[in-house]
Amino acid sequence: MIHFKQVSKRFPDGYQALNNIDLNIDAGEMVFLTGHSGAGKSTLLKLIAAIDRPTSGVIAINGHNIVQLRPAALPFLRRKIGFVFQDYKLLFDRNVYENVLLPLQISGFDNKITAGRVRAALDKVGLLKKEKAMPITLSGGERQRLCIARAVVHRPLILIADEPTGNLDMAYAREIMTIFHSFHQVGVTVLIATHDASLLEENRYRVLSLQHGKFAA
Amino acid sequence: MIKAWLSQHVFVFGQALKRMVLSPVTNLLSILVMGIAFSLPVGVYILLQNLHAISGQTTVTPQMSLFFKQHATEQDIDTIRNLLQEQKRVVRIEFVSKDQALLQLQQSGGLGDIMHSLGRNPLPDAFVVDIQDANIEALDQLQTTMQGWPEIEYVQFDSVWTKRLEAILNFGRVVVLLLFALLSVAVVAVMFNTIRLQIMTRRDEIELSKLIGATDGFIRRPFLYFGAIQGLAGGITAWLIIALVLQAINDELKTLADLYAWDVHLQHLPERDSISLLLFAAWLGWLGARLAVAGHLKRIESDT
Numbered sequence: 015m016i017h018f019k020q021v022s023k024r025f026p027d028g029y030q031a032l033n034n035i036d037l038n039i040d041a042g043e044m045v046f047l048t049g050h051s052g053a054g055k056s057t058l059l060k061l062i063a064a065i066d067r068p069t070s071g072v073i074a075i076n077g078h079n080i081v082q083l084r085p086a087a088l089p090f091l092r093r094k095i096g097f098v099f100q101d102y103k104l105l106f107d108r109n110v111y112e113n114v115l116l117p118l119q120i121s122g123f124d125n126k127i128t129a130g131r132v133r134a135a136l137d138k139v140g141l142l143k144k145e146k147a148m149p150i151t152l153s154g155g156e157r158q159r160l161c162i163a164r165a166v167v168h169r170p171l172i173l174i175a176d177e178p179t180g181n182l183d184m185a186y187a188r189e190i191m192t193i194f195h196s197f198h199q200v201g202v203t204v205l206i207a208t209h210d211a212s213l214l215e216e217n218r219y220r221v222l223s224l225q226h227g228k229f230a231a
Numbered sequence: 232m233i234k235a236w237l238s239q240h241v242f243v244f245g246q247a248l249k250r251m252v253l254s255p256v257t258n259l260l261s262i263l264v265m266g267i268a269f270s271l272p273v274g275v276y277i278l279l280q281n282l283h284a285i286s287g288q289t290t291v292t293p294q295m296s297l298f299f300k301q302h303a304t305e306q307d308i309d310t311i312r313n314l315l316q317e318q319k320r321v322v323r324i325e326f327v328s329k330d331q332a333l334l335q336l337q338q339s340g341g342l343g344d345i346m347h348s349l350g351r352n353p354l355p356d357a358f359v360v361d362i363q364d365a366n367i368e369a370l371d372q373l374q375t376t377m378q379g380w381p382e383i384e385y386v387q388f389d390s391v392w393t394k395r396l397e398a399i400l401n402f403g404r405v406v407v408l409l410l411f412a413l414l415s416v417a418v419v420a421v422m423f424n425t426i427r428l429q430i431m432t433r434r435d436e437i438e439l440s441k442l443i444g445a446t447d448g449f450i451r452r453p454f455l456y457f458g459a460i461q462g463l464a465g466g467i468t469a470w471l472i473i474a475l476v477l478q479a480i481n482d483e484l485k486t487l488a489d490l491y492a493w494d495v496h497l498q499h500l501p502e503r504d505s506i507s508l509l510l511f512a513a514w515l516g517w518l519g520a521r522l523a524v525a526g527h528l529k530r531i532e533s534d535t
Binding site: 086088116119121124 | 436438444449
């Protein structure tokens with residue numbers, strides 16, 4: 015599903031974020047990506063969604079090489095991916111329901127099915143009762159779950175999360191991981207970047223460790 | 232598929248309207264600015280059209296009247312008749328004697344009694360001649376020539392003013408066109424600025440939308456609708472401003488027209504021109520929005 019071949023990313027200021035990376039994640043797999051901050055985790059995730067472009071190498075998502083993708087084709091790649099952003103990127107001028115509705119509007123879903131989809135996603139993360147609430151009134155854990163609901167509402171093939179438990183206490187973090195686990199069980203490819211060691215200990219999933227832009231042995 | 236597309240457009244249209252209602256003062260102000268900007272050239276244009284209609288009612292063939300001095304004799308009249316016949320530009324000659332003129336005057340108005348009380352006929356003998364159509368300079372020259380003829384008191388040029396009016400109107404049309412072009416640019420600039428501010432306040436939404444797979448068209452659409460709706464509203468405002476001004480002018484004109492038993496009132500734009508105005512206004516709003524969005528989308532893209 016996600017395939018990297020000799021991928022490097024060097025930023026214009028000369029910083030080498032990723033150095034000759036090979037990576038293969040199968041469809042339906044759940045993988046953790048770990049490493050100290052600045053090890054290139056976020057960069058790797060951004061390359062998958064073509065938010066950033068590699069300096070060299072080949073990246074194939076769902077069998078398509080995305081390095082040479084035309085700008086006009088980018089949106090359709092991104093619709094296959096659900097992204098849980100580190101800074102959530104919630105829109106504070108609209109309520110919980112409307113935040114989750116946005117991806118469906120973007121993908122041009124029919125009005126008839128959007129309401130059901132949004133409520134299903136909110137139900138999955140336990141926010142169904144808060145659909146009319148404004149994001150500003152939500153706790154940190156609730157915001158994180160709202161972000162997850164928004165990432166999965168359009169049923170992406172791949173779910174990517176950048177430090178999804180970063181600012182949460184242990185109980186919340188477990189809750190969040192249970193949610194990701196349930197997506198993995200229904201066949202979604204899940205990739206989670208985290209530096210939270212306790213999360214890794216509790217799980218038996220594949221762990222990729224990045225160090226200075228390379229995978230550690 | 233088409234239904235989904237259509238419902239999306241209807242939704243975006245509703246969003247644009249909603250956004251307009253959410254900040255009413257700012258939006259009403261920019262609509263008013265656009266309305267005033269449009270109403271200037273359109274108002275002048277309407278005035279010109281109405282003047283044209285009035286001048287169109289009068290004859291186009293220039294006519295001159297040559298009035299003799301009071302003591303002019305039968306012989307003087309013959310001399311002038313000969314001179315007139317030699318003029319190439321004169322196409323028709325009609326002699327109106329002072330008795331004939333008096334008779335006409337007595338029949339036409341209520342002035343007969345006054346004339347009677349004067350005791351003698353104060354009117355001069357006159358020639359009324361039709362002149363071949365020509366430019367103003369030639370006609371003016373002819374008038375000067377005739378003025379110099381013996382025993383001619385005064386040569387009156389009856390319809391030269393319509394010619395002059397036409398020339399002024401043509402000049403006016405050029406002015407209107409320039410004014411319209413200039414103020415159209417102003418409207419686009421107003422719209423550009425409005426949309427630019429909107430994009431800045433909705434930057435988060437645009438950024439996020441791009442990250443989760445929105446096409447440029449999707450992001451652009453609400454702004455374009457907003458621009459077009461505001462442009463349209465500006466056009467409607469202009470139309471209403473003009474309607475109000477015309478109403479006021481016509482009320483005044485009516486008093487004047489009643490005094491002179493002259494039926495005159497200013498007409499608003501005909502239906503077709505009104506629709507053209509509104510469509511053009513909407514298009515300008517759209518254009519301003521399009522330009523603003525094009526520049527800023529690119530900048531946001533390179534930032535993410």
